[in-house]
Amino acid sequence: MDSEALKKYSSLHPKPAGLTLQYGTAGFRTKAEQLDHVMFRMGLLAVLRSKAVASTIGIMVTASHNPEEDNGVKLVDPLGEMLHPSWEEYATQLANAEENELQQTITVICQKAAVNQHKDASVFIGRDTRPSSEKLSQSVIDGIFVLGGQYHDYGLVTTPQLHYMVCCQNTQGQYGKATLEGYYEKLSKAFTELIKQSSSSGESQKHLKIDCANGIGALKLSEMEPYFPKEMLIQLYNDGTKGKLNHLCGADFVKVHQKPPRGLDMKPNERCCSFDGDADRIIYYYQDATGLFHLIDGDKIATLISIFLKELLAKVGQTLKMAVVQTAYANGSSTRYLEETLKVPVHCVKTGVKHLHHKAQEFDVGVYFEANGHGTVLFSKAAETKIRELAKEEKDNEKREAAKMLENMIDLINQTVGDAVSDMLVIEAILALKSLTVQQWDAVYTDLPNRLLKIQVADRRVIDTTDAERRAVTPPGLQEKIDALVKKYKLSRAFVRPSGTEDVVRIYAEADTQNRIAEAVDTKEAAGT
Ligand code: NG1
Structure with a gap:
């Protein structure tokens, strides 16, 4: 590491005094003007990560659904997954180090994570259309450059496209070509x-x-x-x-x-x-x-995909284990439909795609969606190999056709992460294949009326949760208050959790009628503020 060059470049991307940020569910996210130093330092970190795992690493500059004035950055691991949790802490340390601590922080990360500094590094960069994104991605490049990493800048791409490119690159083209075409x-x-x-x-x-x-x-x-x-x-x-x-x-x-x-x-x-x-x-x-x-919403998308895949799996006659992964925000009707009518096991995990993705990897076919529409389907290697084999060699016409459909689904789905373009094509294909109208799809089950609110509190970290975020353990008494409220309504459920991406507390409630929801989500009472 050339410490003079590091000092020089770092001074071009100074950290605002006293600012501390945390690598959360979706990387770093805040007002764009506070992020220049973070981008530079994530460029540094991507190089270290790439050296540590001897693979190409992705960096995406985006704040997803946040307002235009915000921005953010997240790292993409070799198979297109989110950054490994053990490195989230390094990301936070590097982003928050004062100028004079930067070199030492890098050295400590290299020691802890056994980074061989002499290895080559390769980083793929992408950015969204925010006015601030171009300049911020230049800061990422400065960080990569100063540690001697190679990079390829894809410029304007969707987040899932960048995940896809990283996966293609690290699987030597087995997943596809690492180009937009x-x-x-x-x-x-x-x-x-x-x-x-x-x-x-x-x-x-x-x-x-x-x-x-x-x-x-x-x-x-x-x-x-x-x-x-x-x-x-x-x-x-x-x-x-x-x-x-x-x-x-x-x-x-x-x-x-x-x-x-x-x-x-x-x-x-x-x-x-x-x-x-x-x-x-x-x-x-x-x-x-x-x-x-x-x-x-995402729950109905997961349901449509599950219905379709379950039928195909039954046709090909394989005993492949399929499951759906949801979060606490999944509508109760969707969970009931999947478990009781479709007879597919459902698992609930903490908010954040990395948790859903991780759980879905346990099954031959793991369908995961957040209610907000972020999700995909994962096929195990064994399931994929079996399906491709049947699509080619199966003698029974009906079975072979079903296997071919599954094979095309595997190729259509972006298995690295939720992808609006890919999901849209999956949904459009299923609707066409099943001759379903949007109304018929909607009628598969009826959502329980629900409300999702956010409120600002002095310190959202006073709320700690358990049971996949469905129950609050602190502050004392909060969960008891929620329980008492929920008991008054039919088919009701409510929970409170601190957001991982914004300085707010989110409140969710559902019940059998909209009026009861309005009664139940009295924010002051529910949140105890
Ligand atoms: P937080 O801010 O932790 O609730 C939000 C979404 C998540 C996920 C992340 C990342 C809700 C209720 N929460 O997380 O589902 O998408 O942003 O973008 O929609």
């Missing part, structure tokens, strides 16, 4: 093959309106459109040419407010969806003939 070709080929097997025709079936949250999704969908089969008709809204990123639109807005985004003209019964700002989440919805808005 490679991504578009792989997904569109699998999608085209899948819908060839569908009997449904007619334009309306494949016509979809997409709210792109004024983010990267619009740009990437436009690039991908020429690869789509001609039956797939998409119309893009909130494409970033006029509105502000994530402002009154996008998947998070639609889910939280349970209303349509601004700027999308919705006709009765038309199928619509929203991406979030970096296109890793997707939410569907429609308006019925009476003007009533219907939200189809």
Whole structure:
């Protein structure tokens, strides 16, 4: 390490005095103007991580669904997963080190994590469309450069595209080509093959309106459109040419407010969806003939995919273990439907994709979705090998066709992380193959009315939780108060937890009617503030 160069470059990216940040559920996230030093230092960390695991590491500059003024950064591990938890602490230490401690902090990390400083390092960089992202990704590059790492800057990409590139690179192309064309070709080929097997025709079936949250999704969908089969008709809204990123639109807005985004003209019964700002989440919805808005969230997406996969697995006659992974925010109706009607085991884990991803890896087929529309499906290596073998060699026509569909699903799904583009194509293919309308999909079960609120408290860390965040252990008495409230309502459930991405406490409640929810979510009483 050239300590003079480190000092010089670091002084170009000074840390604001007294500022401390934490690598949370989604990396670092805060106001963009506070992040320059963090970006530089994450460039440094990516080089160290790359040397430690002798693989390419990804860095994505984005604050996903947060307001345009925010920004953030997260590291992507070799197979496209989130950064290993043991390194989150190093990230926090490096981001918070004072200027004069920087070199020492790097040395300590290298010792603790057994980093061989003489190894080569390779980093892939991507960024979203925020006005601050370009400059911040330059700061990342400075960090990589000063420690002598090689890098490839993909420029504007969706977060899941960057995860995909990293995985392709580290699997020597087995997962696909580490280029945008490679991504578009792989997904569109699998999608085209899948819908060839569908009997449904007619334009309306494949016509979809997409709210792109004024983010990267619009740009990437436009690039991908020429690869789509001609039956797939998409119309893009909130494409970033006029509105502000994530402002009154996008998947998070639609889910939280349970209303349509601004700027999308919705006709009765038309199928619509929203991406979030970096296109890793997707939410569907429609308006019925009476003007009533219907939200189809991540739980219903997980359910649709599970129904489809379960049928195919039954057809191929393999005893592959399938499960669904959810968080505490999953609507109670979805859990009941999956467990009692579909008879698929459901597991609940802590909020944050890394927890869901990790749990889903335990099964042959692990479907995971957060209610907010972030999710994907993981296939074990053994399951994938078996399915590909059956798709090629199985003599029984029906079984072989089912195996082929599964094989195309494997190729269509971005298994590295939740991906709005890939999930959208999966959903569109399933709806076409099962000849389902959006209304029929919605009617699979009825959501329990629910509310999700956030409140600011003096110190959100006073709340500590257990049981996959469904019960509060501190402050004393809080859980008892929630229990007493919940007891008064039918089919009710409520919990409180500190956010991992914002300085707020989130409150969730569901019950059999909307009025009871309004009563139950009296924030002062529930939060004891
Ligand atoms: P926090 O802020 O910890 O609730 C939010 C989302 C998560 C996840 C992360 C990362 C909710 C209730 N929480 O986490 O599901 O997506 O952001 O983006 O939507």
